[in-house]
Amino acid sequence: xxxxxxxxxxxxxxxxxxxxxxxxxxxxxxxxxxxxxxxxxxxxxxxxxxxxxxxxxxxxxxxxxxxxxxxxxxxxxxxxxxxxxxxxxxxxxxxxxxxxxxxxxxxxxxxxxxxxxxxxxxxxxxxxxxxxxxxxxxxxxxxxxxxxxxxxxxxxxxxxxxxxxxxxxxxxxxxxxxxxxxxxxxxxxxxxxxxxxxxxxxxxxxxxxxxxxxxxxxxxxxxxxxxxxxxxxxxxxxxxxxxxxxxxxxxxxxxxxxxxxxxxxxxxxxxxxxxxxxxxxxxxxxxxxxxxxxxxxxxx
Numbered sequence: 001x002x003x004x005x006x007x008x009x010x011x012x013x014x015x016x017x018x019x020x021x022x023x024x025x026x027x028x029x030x031x032x033x034x035x036x037x038x039x040x041x042x043x044x045x046x047x048x049x050x051x052x053x054x055x056x057x058x059x060x061x062x063x064x065x066x067x068x069x070x071x072x073x074x075x076x077x078x079x080x081x082x083x084x085x086x087x088x089x090x091x092x093x094x095x096x097x098x099x100x101x102x103x104x105x106x107x108x109x110x111x112x113x114x115x116x117x118x119x120x121x122x123x124x125x126x127x128x129x130x131x132x133x134x135x136x137x138x139x140x141x142x143x144x145x146x147x148x149x150x151x152x153x154x155x156x157x158x159x160x161x162x163x164x165x166x167x168x169x170x171x172x173x174x175x176x177x178x179x180x181x182x183x184x185x186x187x188x189x190x191x192x193x194x195x196x197x198x199x200x201x202x203x204x205x206x207x208x209x210x211x212x213x214x215x216x217x218x219x220x221x222x223x224x225x226x227x228x229x230x231x232x233x234x235x236x237x238x239x240x241x242x243x244x245x246x247x248x249x250x251x252x253x254x255x256x257x258x259x260x261x262x263x264x265x266x267x268x269x270x271x272x273x274x275x276x277x278x279x280x281x282x283x284x285x286x287x288x289x290x291x292x293x294x295x296x297x298x299x300x
Contacts, residue, residue, distance in 0.1 A: 032271030
């Protein structure tokens with residue numbers, strides 16, 4: 001018997017934090033986004049998260065964010081959820097992006113903790129409540145203190161879980177005990193935001209993952225959850241372990257996930273294009289290492 005959540009998660013189980021394809025000239029590549037979204041859904045993703053960190057949201061305009069939602073919605077229809085990253089360090093701007101995402105056709109919102117200004121917990125809580133009150137869509141709160149400088153503390157999450165539109169967490173806190181405390185005391189759906197935690201969090205009641213690595217190996221990551229759901233924990237563990245070298249190179253080798261994911265997608269002839277400054281493309285040695293790890297996982 002497994003211990004995974006039996007209720008259907010609000011946004012699906014296998015979600016990809018999708019890159020934002022650009023043309024070689026640096027403009028938004030909506031055709032490429034549609035082709036990539038179609039591939040991801042066909043190969044096992046039941047949700048796509050747009051304009052997150054991997055989607056280079058700091059360097060895309062509000063109009064580009066809405067155009068991307070509309071294009072991906074058209075491509076995938078109702079075969080997958082579309083979750084829009086709308087989080088900023090400005091509560092008013094985040095509300096504006098939330099309303100625009102709803103109008104463009106998103107199913108849900110990913111809202112990161114306000115960054116740079118380092119607000120205290122009561123202000124963090126008020127920020128999320130104001131967005132949830134204004135939005136007409138369910139929210140996933142994104143806890144990634146390594147990037148934002150501000151934690152969403154477990155007690156804050158427990159209080160926020162009382163809001164009817166706050167339904168999920170993307171967890172990059174690296175606080176496994178804290179995640180379990182929230183799981184034990186709320187109905188929040190917990191999604192692993194760090195690929196090395198995909199199976200571990202799922203095994204203690206998490207709802208799945210929001211994965212950067214899924215941009216390149218969606219079916220291999222989905223197989224980890226499928227094996228666990230089928231009750232075959234040893235197979236699930238082996239599949240997670242087999243993916244570890246690629247996960248490490250993509251997420252923990254010194255380059256941002258947007259850079260490594262685009263490097264691999266470009267090598268595979270899939271829609272990606274360049275990254276936008278201040279990010280820079282991966283060097284040849286890094287690309288060769290990524291490609292070797294990819295080939296080992298997909299052909300081994």
